[in-house]
Amino acid sequence: MNISKSEYFKRQTTLSEIGEEGQQLLQKANILVIGCGGLGSPVAIYLAASGVGNIHLVDFDTISISNLHRQVFYNTATVEKSKAAVLASEIAKKTPFTNVTFSEEAVSKTNILELVSKFDVVVDGTDNLQIKYLINDACVLTKKPLVYGSLYKFDGYVATFNVFESKAYSCNLRDAFPKIATDIPNCGEAGTMNPIVGLIALLQVNEVIKLITKTGKLLTNQLLIYNALENSQFKMKLKKNESIAIEEIFKNSTYGALNCATQKPILLISKGDFKLKLNDTATEIISVINNINTPIPFEVHQKKPFHSFDIENFNPDFTKNYVIVCNKGITSYNITQQLKDKFPALNVLSLAEGIENY
Template sequence: MMRYVRQTVLKEFGEAAQEKLTKAKVLVIGVGGLGIPVLQYLNAMGVGTLGLVEADSIDITNLQRQVLYTEAEVGYSKLAIAVNKLKAQNSTTLFKTYNTFLTKENVLDIVSNFDVVVDASDNFATRYLVNDACVILKKPFVSGAIQGFEGQLSVFNYKGGPTYRCLFPNMPSANEIPNCNENGVLGVVPGIIGNLQALETVKLITEIGEVLSGELLLFNGLHQAYNKIKFTVVKENLERTSLEDSYGDNGCSTGLSITINDFKGLISANKDFQLVDVRTLEEFNEYHINNATHIPLLELDKYQSKIEKNKAVYVICQSGKRSRIAQNQLLEKEITVINVEGGINAYRSLEIAH
């Protein structure tokens, strides 16, 4: 096919490799900074079926690194916008979309439909969930992670090779994870790591080159340095047959949520409710919604008595992630709260838009 001639003329690649791409089914978890370059290049190169898992909407703070989206699309579904643009890029690709967060309840059903999984998520709980599902279903997955000026990359569960748990046996606690507002990233870094994830995915599918299995690639953008760390398989990690009872906060909640537009409507209608802001004191002092009750996430257990159980209670953070953690913690204590999707970032974006 002439469309792919610039790669099929490569003697190491050829028509046989192209055919493998055409038949491949790849699941990309997350359509953000990492997932966008993965999807754009796999789509352009002719991967036959692409699955997309994403439930977030586009926020103004996404635009410095999630280069598929525009200012005019702020507030819209990432999934819907991304699929429309990917279809325009390559009309021959079959897209399977999952407008949901990945959870213990849906992960096995979703992953089972694909040959390769690309983890482009932004939280530890999802990475462990993806790992365990891929081990159970015997699927390889390509993992990328970014922070600041740095990134890391590896391929896990490939032909009996090491799993994510062989490198990182235990999930960090909530106290050990930087809060999502302070955990910044230089805009170009996700593009670099995402493209490397796409490359490893192509190598894995076509069986060309050496797949990055049993090695962790470390990238430092400030020094333009690449280093590799070798790690070995821990056999018991390959013997998993079931998921964990809980993965903490993996970007989803078992409770109710409200869109930022509907929440703004409640405020405009002067509805009687309590808003609990679980951000840090510095974030709260920098900007907060009038009459919000401030209870930092790390002090939620200590000060949960401040929650007014006789009212509808909404919980908010900067982007919606910590508030989901808070919601799950409170649900365990039989305290029902409603999560405000998108958090303060989405609220302020809505104010700017109007």
């Protein structure tokens, strides 16, 4: 069927606040959506359906069953597939006027500045506090507007950061929360119901549309909080905190590099599953703890310290199911990933969160 563009967007262009001109601005826009989960997936779909011309999706993660109750653009047939790839193909199916691209590479201090500098607006759909600060700081340094969203249970936060308004850039995440809090759980998600996730995503979409079409009042210099249990909305006004030097911070912060949030679930084995396989004869456990005297609460078959582990000369037994273990599950994940890259057919998993959580 021939899909007429003017027919597709008729209900938008008829609005005097948008018109053909606003539709053109949307068509020309380049939007980066980082994170394609509960927030990022509806954000990308609704932006594309609104006629945003160019959307780039970034997510290293795969779809898991426990995502589906709130990530409603995925389904049981797409479990274990790449979120960014599946979402990009959904968008291509639904919206003929959007050019969608994607990357499965995790954002990091090394790639973030170059990445965000290519876009008009950045949308934060991630679920990791360190990464949220990394994105915030990169947007400040590259002078890009950032539409922020985040959640805890029935509460959702939204704001538009770093918009150039009458001579200066508006507030950013560090004006509300200067330092990265240490006690906010990253890897284990708290629960949530799907309406508040969708609501926050749609408030983010709304910010992007207002920003691109120059319509309405942006959520700048404030943090909006919506509570789904009481339908209450709270807006905290923010002021620029001039004592914060983001260039310095960016230079000196590691943003929790190597933390568990960038680990792919398909390369992990939980301690529960691991215990079930301890006595399986096919299981081959390798400890990569550097200190070979560290006590380990189960029998390991090999000890190969991380600092001297030689991937190139590793000679795998493809009949075995390897489990790599370390203290925190960080170096073991690193080795697991390298082994998997070199030997894609090898069964190899990293013990999630290491022996400290065993």
